[in-house]
Amino acid sequence: MSSLRGRVVKRLLQARQLTRSVAADEATPPPFDAPNQLGERLLKIRKDAGSGVSQERFAKLMDDHLAGEPALDQPMISRYERGEREPKPEYLEAYAKVAGIELSELTKLRSSADCLHVASRPLRFPLVPSIALLLLAALLVIWFLTQQQAGAHQLEAIYEVGSTKPLRLVRGDHVLWQYEADRPSIMHVPPLMTDLDGDGSKEIVASFDPLTPEDAPGRIVALSSTKDLRWAESFGGVAAMGTRVFGNHYFTHWLKRFKTESSDFIVAVLAHQPHFPSLVLIIDPTSGQLIGDYLHPGRIEALYLTDLNLNGRDELLLGGINNPGQGPGRPSLAIFELPFVQATEPDAIFGRLQLRETQYFLFPRNDLFDLSMSVPAVKGIRRGGVGQYSFDINDPEGRAISWTLDRWLRPLGVYPSDTFSMAHNEKLDHLLGQEEIDSWLPIDRFERAPNANWNLGGQDR
Numbered sequence: 409m410s411s412l413r414g415r416v417v418k419r420l421l422q423a424r425q426l427t428r429s430v431a432a433d434e435a436t437p438p439p440f441d442a443p444n445q446l447g448e449r450l451l452k453i454r455k456d457a458g459s460g461v462s463q464e465r466f467a468k469l470m471d472d473h474l475a476g477e478p479a480l481d482q483p484m485i486s487r488y489e490r491g492e493r494e495p496k497p498e499y500l501e502a503y504a505k506v507a508g509i510e511l512s513e514l515t516k517l518r519s520s521a522d523c524l525h526v527a528s529r530p531l532r533f534p535l536v537p538s539i540a541l542l543l544l545a546a547l548l549v550i551w552f553l554t555q556q557q558a559g560a561h562q563l564e565a566i567y568e569v570g571s572t573k574p575l576r577l578v579r580g581d582h583v584l585w586q587y588e589a590d591r592p593s594i595m596h597v598p599p600l601m602t603d604l605d606g607d608g609s610k611e612i613v614a615s616f617d618p619l620t621p622e623d624a625p626g627r628i629v630a631l632s633s634t635k636d637l638r639w640a641e642s643f644g645g646v647a648a649m650g651t652r653v654f655g656n657h658y659f660t661h662w663l664k665r666f667k668t669e670s671s672d673f674i675v676a677v678l679a680h681q682p683h684f685p686s687l688v689l690i691i692d693p694t695s696g697q698l699i700g701d702y703l704h705p706g707r708i709e710a711l712y713l714t715d716l717n718l719n720g721r722d723e724l725l726l727g728g729i730n731n732p733g734q735g736p737g738r739p740s741l742a743i744f745e746l747p748f749v750q751a752t753e754p755d756a757i758f759g760r761l762q763l764r765e766t767q768y769f770l771f772p773r774n775d776l777f778d779l780s781m782s783v784p785a786v787k788g789i790r791r792g793g794v795g796q797y798s799f800d801i802n803d804p805e806g807r808a809i810s811w812t813l814d815r816w817l818r819p820l821g822v823y824p825s826d827t828f829s830m831a832h833n834e835k836l837d838h839l840l841g842q843e844e845i846d847s848w849l850p851i852d853r854f855e856r857a858p859n860a861n862w863n864l865g866g867q868d869r
């Protein structure tokens with residue numbers, strides 16, 4: 409209680425002193441008389457209490473003077489004192505009563521005290537806020553140092569791209585262990601550090617690619633932080649397209665865990681050496697069991713999980729390029745509804761049983777891509793506006809076109825980048841206009857992945 413009163417006393421004194429100094433400077437009478445009365449009266453209370461008196465004692469003395477004031481709780485008083493809250497009108501009324509002045513006079517006094525205080529106060533750092541600020545700064549520094557310290561002590565899985573060095577688990581500068589696959593291997597993607605079984609501690613999932621075709625197949629390995637082997641999955645397998653045969657020499661292109669309320673799986677995308685085809689593995693994070701695999705006729709460049717059709721279950725979207733055999737291929741999008749379904753009939757291109765797409769789309773090529781024989785792929789999938797998705801198609805020269813589709817994958821708009829338009833206008837004999845852009849809008853829908861090179865002078869099946 410004393411804090412609020414202390415504040416009021418202080419304010420009143422300030423008002424009086426300021427009023428006096430203004431009066432002295434300008435030789436005009438003080439604007440208010442009542443404030444001085446109130447100030448003196450409250451000062452007297454304080455004086456009577458004595459300088460060495462405790463806060464409680466002062467509060468008690470004040471209580472004797474203030475009749476009928478509503479009780480104030482300590483947190484509220486603290487807030488008043490810090491200036492975060494203004495006293496309630498009934499408290500002011502009580503003070504006015506004690507001071508024997510009208511409430512309106514007291515209000516005037518308070519505002520004039522504030523105004524004068526602000527107007528004539530030289531720039532200085534108030535003691536209490538300054539200490540608070542210093543304390544805050546000190547706390548921030550301590551917090552920062554602690555974070556640094558914690559960061560230095562966090563577990564980290566270390567690997568080097570394209571290196572045959574073993575995988576290392578480190579904490580700060582301390583190497584806890586290192587792990588080497590049982591045959592010569594290279595790592596191409598960062599290991600996942602993820603809690604596979606929900607026990608609160610993270611496991612390490614790493615993909616070891618075979619160093620040479622003789623070292624195939626590669627392995628995806630899950631290790632606990634104490635280096636216990638949780639599971640290991642060999643990947644690869646021989647595939648064929650027409651007369652072409654693909655051995656099991658694959659390297660990892662993507663390693664990603666998708667975990668939502670309704671889905672939990674690891675996707676590994678492996679590219680065949682050199683670049684065709686892609687093998688998609690869907691793995692159960694807990695057991696390491698292969699849920700299913702899928703051989704795609706071209707690179708996979710974008711992975712996206714979303715409940716596209718609002719059926720309450722996620723769909724997995726795989727963007728890339730469909731480019732089997734001879735020919736430049738077409739940007740592609742494969743959709744998988746979850747849970748994943750095994751096809752009952754072999755796929756059209758590789759003739760093998762594999763996970764079944766729900767839908768498959770091919771985006772069109774255009775005159776610039778054809779002229780430069782570029783191999784454009786879906787490189788990015790983003791959520792656009794409400795119920796809209798953007799599919800960014802880039803060729804290796806970075807010439808991009810973006811399609812916007814609704815959640816039923818109906819095209820809404822197509823937008824070439826400036827780089828694309830400039831290259832188009834420079835290399836072709838006509839300027840890119842809206843009519844030409846609009847002609848690219850339709851995309852082709854299939855039940856399963858076709859061979860996108862079939863009508864481009866490429867190899868048919």
Ligand SMILES: [Zn+2]
Binds near residue numbers: 776836838839840844
């Ligand atoms: Zn054109």
